[in-house]
Amino acid sequence: MADETLLLKNVRPWGAEQTDMLIEGGRISRIEPGQSPAPGVAVEDGAGALVLPGLVEAHTHLDKSLWGMGWRMHQAGPSLRDKIDTERRLRAEWDIDPHRQSTRQALLSLGHGSTVIRSHVDIDTDVKLAGLEGVLRTADELAGQIDIETVAFPQSGLMSRPGTLELMDQALAVGADVVGGLDPCGIDADPKGHLDAVFELAERHGKPIDIHLHEPGELGAFSMEMIIDRTLAHARQGNVTISHAFCLGMPDRDRARALVQRLAEARIHIATVATPSRPVPLATDLREAGVTLCAGSDGIRDTWGPYGNADMLERAMLLGLRNNLRADADVEHALWCCTFGGAQMIGLKDYGLTNGSRADLVLVDAESVTHAVVSHPPRRLVLKGGRIVARNGQTQSRMP
């Protein structure tokens, strides 16, 4: 299929002048207005729609969504620990099947124009590798429609739950792409043990790192500095992501900016959800320091909460609202985070809208990029490697 040729007529790359885009061998091969299709070449008329590179869902949990399972009342208590424990209990009671649920959420993403997902997947002594196996199966089945990268994620604790480290090691051996971590102080109460273990796993398997850091204020800053130190000591620059990083939203802006400066030196990426109820890393601070900011939906309609729809254009809007971005160039940067930022973080090759880029593309009817962000209408067309995978918000594959 990727070898088919397709001519996209009348599209505006990232809101620029209208042009035509020829796609051959899964890549953009020619961008020029007024192209006529060679005999037998399929043509899609964009009718003036924007064309954007495929959206990147840089932080979510495919194994946990309740999407399509009928409405469930929320049961979790207020603390992070409550939510973790409630989830582990309900996973079994409610039969939250990781394969079925990850397929549902991935197709939901695809319908909204995401063509790449980084998903954390729980690894613990109850579920063991079953969650990962389910998501890997989904990744395999949806190959060619959407790329799914998996993070082995010790949601219930790493050092504090004996047996988890060995399971993490196995997870990375059987196919998890990234080493996860979580609140070295707040959850594991052993920052040295936790972070040494995470970096050692990464070294052994030659894989990047992505650590959830919810710890606020100075506690989070303390853990963040330990992560930065290890990134430099292990020469892992460019291979480490910190997710959430709430501590960067601390009131002491000078302290936060000093941390951002160190993150830039260590080339550590930040993944955000732009959570409206928590302090968050400020997009402008990171941008000025040259730290890559990417974004994700986090959990979607799961036991943690009812929100989410996997729409990364809507996420760009939330990122804009959270950061009080109003000028068009600033709102466009919010979308940059949900496209190029995610691609940089994951290390995608040939991502973009230029000749030779992989034809992972999304067409959306809007007057400008900012208009697309604030209105986030249904996606007219989604292409993966040049192949049409969704149209008018509907994926070609049926949701199970």
Place this chain on the structure above:
Amino acid sequence: MADETLLLKNVRPWGAEQTDMLIEGGRISRIEPGQSPAPGVAVEDGAGALVLPGLVEAHTHLDKSLWGMGWRMHQAGPSLRDKIDTERRLRAEWDIDPHRQSTRQALLSLGHGSTVIRSHVDIDTDVKLAGLEGVLRTADELAGQIDIETVAFPQSGLMSRPGTLELMDQALAVGADVVGGLDPCGIDADPKGHLDAVFELAERHGKPIDIHLHEPGELGAFSMEMIIDRTLAHARQGNVTISHAFCLGMPDRDRARALVQRLAEARIHIATVATPSRPVPLATDLREAGVTLCAGSDGIRDTWGPYGNADMLERAMLLGLRNNLRADADVEHALWCCTFGGAQMIGLKDYGLTNGSRADLVLVDAESVTHAVVSHPPRRLVLKGGRIVARNGQTQSRMP
């Protein structure tokens, strides 16, 4: 039209058991499952949809939207004063016609199921009463479809812009429903003069008060206490609203809660936008103290910023996200603010879902109230006084 009889079959009032609702003379007259229509009575099948009372847009600016005017790049500088001055300049340059633009935004609201709007309308020495006249004309033309209440709003300053007070007086004489005010310190730099003038206007015209208070922290607390003092001294309990009230989001939670307690005693209402980038009044604090919280979209795609779509179900979601509301009962309270809360603030009579209530109703396909908030799908049907005014998101009246 209001005298027609309509039988709404298979609807779930606020997510309760499915039933039928008979509507006669513009009111709900019988709620009981299994009703058969009398001869000649129109029937609408809700097919299990939720029925909610008409959504209440409690804080917006109908005279300022750029909706439908083609995309305009954002030009305003960062400060509140920049935004005010840029807007006054562009209003003329861009021909932001208050009648046309208020009609557009009101119909946008209606399509999303709002049946009542409180709109602030700029009164200043440039525009004089032209904005108000435009919105009053819209209110008149859309009567029977949506109720529009107007606030005479001294956006550019009251004491600091001589001539504005006289214009406010005229505005209230020709039909503005509410006396507006704005940052007595931050904009007018004369809190005593400003608030005395506002309360005097309210007394003279026998009208309620709605004051924009963006002032943060202790400055906002100072102005808020002056408002509370005057509310008690003038015996205006129940007739004063403070919009935004960012100071209630101050870090000193004890100080904020003490203010909330005084607001409860003075029966002052709070209108919020749930701004993700600013401290905001906390829904839970207000609810516990018995202070009515209502919500609005604020400006929609105007010279202040590109965001907004007039969807008060989406606003309930933003209110939930901003306040970290996760349990179903808490998310339902966010919707309460966007329905009953707004109705209480405005003082609507016979609002609700019980026998005898005015049949201002919205039908939405969702499994539960929380599901309606987080998914906010197109509205199946909107009724105003028993008359169908929108269907599947489309209003019966065409947008100009």
